[in-house]
Amino acid sequence: MSLWEYANPVKFMKTSGFLLPWVVGLAAVTLVSGLVWGYFFVPAAENFGGSVKVIYVHVPAAMMAINIWGMMLVTSLIWLIRRHHVSALAAKAAAPIGAVMTLIALITGAVWGQPMWGTWWEWDPRLTSFLILFLFYLGYIALWAAVENPDTAADLTSVLSLVGAVFAALSRYAANFWNQGLHQGATLSLDKEQHIADVYWFPLLLCMAGFVLFFVALVLVRTRTEIRTRRLGALQQRERMA
Amino acid sequence: MIALLIRDLRLAVRAGGGFGLGLAFFLIVVTLVPFGVGPQGDILARIAPGILWLGALLACLLSLDRIFALDFEDGSLDLLATAPMPLEGVVAMKAFAHWLTTGLPLVIAAPVFGILLHLPAAAQSWLVISLLLGTPALSVLGTFGAALTVGLKRGGLLLSLLVLPFYVPTLIFGAELIRRGAQGMATEVALLMLAGITAATVALIPFASAAAIRVNLR
Amino acid sequence: MIALLIRDLRLAVRAGGGFGLGLAFFLIVVTLVPFGVGPQGDILARIAPGILWLGALLACLLSLDRIFALDFEDGSLDLLATAPMPLEGVVAMKAFAHWLTTGLPLVIAAPVFGILLHLPAAAQSWLVISLLLGTPALSVLGTFGAALTVGLKRGGLLLSLLVLPFYVPTLIFGAELIRRGAQGMATEVALLMLAGITAATVALIPFASAAAIRVNLR
Amino acid sequence: MAMLSVSNLAVSRGGLPVLENLSFAVESGQALVLRGPNGIGKTTLLRTLAGLQPALAGTVSMASESMAYAAHSDGLKSTLTVSENLKFWASIYAIHDIEPALERMNLRSLANRAAMSLSAGQKRRLGLARLLVTGRPVWVLDEPTVSLDTASVALFAQAVRGHLATGGVALLATHIDLGLEEAKVLDLAPFKARPPEEGGMMGAFDEAFL
Amino acid sequence: MAMLSVSNLAVSRGGLPVLENLSFAVESGQALVLRGPNGIGKTTLLRTLAGLQPALAGTVSMASESMAYAAHSDGLKSTLTVSENLKFWASIYAIHDIEPALERMNLRSLANRAAMSLSAGQKRRLGLARLLVTGRPVWVLDEPTVSLDTASVALFAQAVRGHLATGGVALLATHIDLGLEEAKVLDLAPFKARPPEEGGMMGAFDEAFL
Ligand code: HEM
Ligand SMILES: Nc1ncnc2c1ncn2[C@@H]1O[C@H](COP(=O)(O)OP(=O)(O)OP(=O)(O)O)[C@@H](O)[C@H]1O
Numbered sequence A: 001m002s003l004w005e006y007a008n009p010v011k012f013m014k015t016s017g018f019l020l021p022w023v024v025g026l027a028a029v030t031l032v033s034g035l036v037w038g039y040f041f042v043p044a045a046e047n048f049g050g051s052v053k054v055i056y057v058h059v060p061a062a063m064m065a066i067n068i069w070g071m072m073l074v075t076s077l078i079w080l081i082r083r084h085h086v087s088a089l090a091a092k093a094a095a096p097i098g099a100v101m102t103l104i105a106l107i108t109g110a111v112w113g114q115p116m117w118g119t120w121w122e123w124d125p126r127l128t129s130f131l132i133l134f135l136f137y138l139g140y141i142a143l144w145a146a147v148e149n150p151d152t153a154a155d156l157t158s159v160l161s162l163v164g165a166v167f168a169a170l171s172r173y174a175a176n177f178w179n180q181g182l183h184q185g186a187t188l189s190l191d192k193e194q195h196i197a198d199v200y201w202f203p204l205l206l207c208m209a210g211f212v213l214f215f216v217a218l219v220l221v222r223t224r225t226e227i228r229t230r231r232l233g234a235l236q237q238r239e240r241m242a
Numbered sequence B, C: 001m002i003a004l005l006i007r008d009l010r011l012a013v014r015a016g017g018g019f020g021l022g023l024a025f026f027l028i029v030v031t032l033v034p035f036g037v038g039p040q041g042d043i044l045a046r047i048a049p050g051i052l053w054l055g056a057l058l059a060c061l062l063s064l065d066r067i068f069a070l071d072f073e074d075g076s077l078d079l080l081a082t083a084p085m086p087l088e089g090v091v092a093m094k095a096f097a098h099w100l101t102t103g104l105p106l107v108i109a110a111p112v113f114g115i116l117l118h119l120p121a122a123a124q125s126w127l128v129i130s131l132l133l134g135t136p137a138l139s140v141l142g143t144f145g146a147a148l149t150v151g152l153k154r155g156g157l158l159l160s161l162l163v164l165p166f167y168v169p170t171l172i173f174g175a176e177l178i179r180r181g182a183q184g185m186a187t188e189v190a191l192l193m194l195a196g197i198t199a200a201t202v203a204l205i206p207f208a209s210a211a212a213i214r215v216n217l218r
Numbered sequence D, E: 001m002a003m004l005s006v007s008n009l010a011v012s013r014g015g016l017p018v019l020e021n022l023s024f025a026v027e028s029g030q031a032l033v034l035r036g037p038n039g040i041g042k043t044t045l046l047r048t049l050a051g052l053q054p055a056l057a058g059t060v061s062m063a064s065e066s067m068a069y070a071a072h073s074d075g076l077k078s079t080l081t082v083s084e085n086l087k088f089w090a091s092i093y094a095i096h097d098i099e100p101a102l103e104r105m106n107l108r109s110l111a112n113r114a115a116m117s118l119s120a121g122q123k124r125r126l127g128l129a130r131l132l133v134t135g136r137p138v139w140v141l142d143e144p145t146v147s148l149d150t151a152s153v154a155l156f157a158q159a160v161r162g163h164l165a166t167g168g169v170a171l172l173a174t175h176i177d178l179g180l181e182e183a184k185v186l187d188l189a190p191f192k193a194r195p196p197e198e199g200g201m202m203g204a205f206d207e208a209f210l
């Protein structure tokens, strides 16, 4: 039995229908416990103050924003190469979630920037490249919305996401070249000597896991909706043929 | 008449565009400016009123060129011209639909863009007021340009060339209004001029546009 | 192939447009900026590289949306797709024609606009170099956006939304090249990146565009 | 009682006279078919009658707001559905019920399809259905049956007959047989504008420069 | 020797099968006229043969680079003149002399007019003249005689005959009589795609969702 079997919409509906309640439950548990831990049981940091708590939303959201585009890239490739409908629909379903994650990262960042940097917005390369990522999401979503025929739309958006990924990465590099910026470095990377203290670290990990599970649950729900819409369309078409 | 408005709005939404698109475009312009100009907050703040107004102009321009061109190409314009409805009304409705899909969303979202460009808080309300007063003139003048170029293929650039000079007074008073408002200077003149220009264009330009369309259909 | 280029250029000229129009648009943008931003020479000089590059972007954008749309509407694109000529070649030729009518005139006339915006003399040659290196990428990326939206009515704004984010790297390196050049800083990285981006897009993007057109014709 | 009458009309296109000395009248309940080779000036004549361009000479008399025009192109919005397209035109002409028109042009089953997904003939049927929601007595139609199959042509002929029976009038330019035997036919070839040397009328705009 | 042969072809439009089980072959020197009511799928079939969309099933065999396609719209640039339009297409197909084509479609006198100032029928004649400068043996034509008057239809029929006489092949979809008595006629109605319950083929894209 190969993994590709789940690319059949009917099979996918069955399996995902079975999985969905579990994923939702797990996501709720991790997310809630992570956030509660982070917000109520973590001491205020000396150099960040109480506002450090934003990190439990900000960082997971920022991480998801990037990774969701990666996921869309992979599913788009699968659609282009193997023409599995579920794959294309999953990419379509993921895009608005990614856009919202980007927006959350931007807004929490802005809210955080106010106490930290004394300004709501700064043209820091990291922030700016997130803004650009948001624009790529918007373009991708708008293209899905604009094209009538679903297969045409899937093809076009797949091409867009491929080329877009390259240019998003390029923009990130260009933005770095353009301005040195204020933003925090990547303290998460393991080879860095300086870790943030474990007290902040564990609830953060939990939150990140919660965000991932939350995303999986949402994508499942949205993909199922897309599949149902297509099924409705197919039924109507068959009726017309008769 | 209302039917025309509804149709135009529906078409704008169907084309995957409508309200959001104008905003997204605006956001892009605001994002691109610092790339060109540099990220220094003080410079950005000084040029912000101008950039925001230029962005409004451009969002307008980009959505203009097809305002009549599509109707011309598929023959609707001929049919509308023979319909029991004054062509002036058609033009005015189209300008209104255009404003609803590009001007209005911009007015509403302007403060966010103001923040991005470090516009001082005092200027925010003036930004909204100046856009609210000025953007209708942009749409109406835009339809005039579109009416002049309706029969031409590749009208895009030509249209901008015709229309942009007409936008100058609105642009000047609009940006000036924000600048003065931000600095606490007297705003009455700029305010009155802006409102006056808009009122006059909205009242008179549709007649010129309708005349231009009649000539182009002939 | 050459025939297609000649046809496109001829069409651009016939539509009362062609070379002059892009320039005129550029001129208007450059004149409007001081109206919006205020006439202080020092600020203008500082934002000049950015404004000139933004103007180039917009001139590009405004002429883009009909690059394939017209051929699609009158059926030429169907016929070109069945003609003995790879669609990639068609796309590349169209991008080239677009560059000849909007990018090239701009490169040639840029110093004049630089003077209007008080760009320091040292930066003038960098302005020309950066535009010369960067504008081909704008045209090629533009055709990609146009290919994605070819079947859509009212593509204008959607097209900009799709295309402008792609312009970001070019814009950054282009404007940065001028700024660094003007200040006598090291320009190698910006120069190489700009040239690299252009070379890569020119070589690869036509394939993506042709694929998008094939999908849209289906 | 002539609902549409034309006397000594001359029409021009691109600054050049195309037809001249044209006179005819169509009475209530009558149809008139205009014939003539390609380029003789049928479209130009119909556009003039529709008021889209001025006549070079002569007069057109017809009650105001009584005419519905259908051109070479159908004026359809490709992203709207069939019924949305039709509803739009109906409300422009202040008519509320589009059902009879859908019915008579056999569009019922297509009502919810986007116009862009119609075949050439289906689009044309929709274009003709528009006439039925104008409520106007004088129909001015330019090659109405282009792309239609024989069944649809018959459907159209029937619609025209229905229109005539209610006292309407139809003026049609066409190259093919519409199956409207009762219609009068007017061949436009004899009215082709002659150059002034041969006694044609003066008056094309640029003659002032001669 | 069949220059174009099709076996068991099924074509789809908008994700829905339109025609199925279609097989035919056209030999050198033959013309085949496709008939069928509006919306049966003539345009879809011709676009599939032209390679503009993929077939749902079945095979099309034809020498590569041997086909010239003419669609509902003519692909004319309205600001270019008649001869410029024609010259463009001629050079795309690497042919240098457009005079014979102008001659045979009776466009000589219009050669220097901008395409936008042509009447509907004149435009169509220009669209057909394009076929003559492709030098391709297989003509695939979608309603070629729309808007043409009888004289021009005859002109067109003659051009098709000339093409067949040189060993070419023509496939035409049309609703009206072309005056090509020698052409075989294929009625598409029997090949209309049936829903799967009635034994039609599976394979419309979206069936995977049922
Ligand atoms: C709108 C603005 C902002 C955006 C788009 C943004 C984006 C990001 C991103 C993408 C990350 C994840 C980095 C990674 O995992 O490698 C991140 C992490 C972080 N951000 Fe922000 N940020 C914003 C504003 C701020 C502000 C104002 C602060 C506070 C001074 C801040 C502090 C942090 C910190 C401490 C981290 C964790 C560092 C790490 O572990 O990598 N951010 N941000
Ligand atoms: N701008 C122009 N300049 C010169 N001649 C023109 C112009 N526009 C149209 N004509 C000519 O005017 C004549 C009348 O055109 P019209 O479209 O009325 O013909 P028609 O009878 O409708 O033909 P068809 O049956 O082909 O539709 C044609 O010979 C056409 O070539």
Ligand SMILES: Nc1ncnc2c1ncn2[C@@H]1O[C@H](COP(=O)(O)OP(=O)(O)OP(=O)(O)O)[C@@H](O)[C@H]1O
Pocket: D116, D117, D118, D119, D120, D121, D122, D147, E013, E014, E015, E016, E018, E036, E037, E038, E039, E040, E041, E042, E043, E044, E045
């Ligand atoms: N996007 C779409 N979705 C669903 N159905 C479609 C779509 N596009 C076309 N169709 C249908 O496919 C069928 C085939 O259309 P096609 O244009 O091939 O017909 P045709 O035989 O050429 O008709 P005509 O004689 O009117 O030109 C039509 O019934 C049409 O309504």
Ligand SMILES: [Mg+2]
Pocket: D042, D043, D044, D142, E119, E120, E121
């Ligand atoms: Mg005509």
Ligand SMILES: [Mg+2]
Pocket: D119, D120, D121, E042, E043, E044, E142
């Ligand atoms: Mg057809």
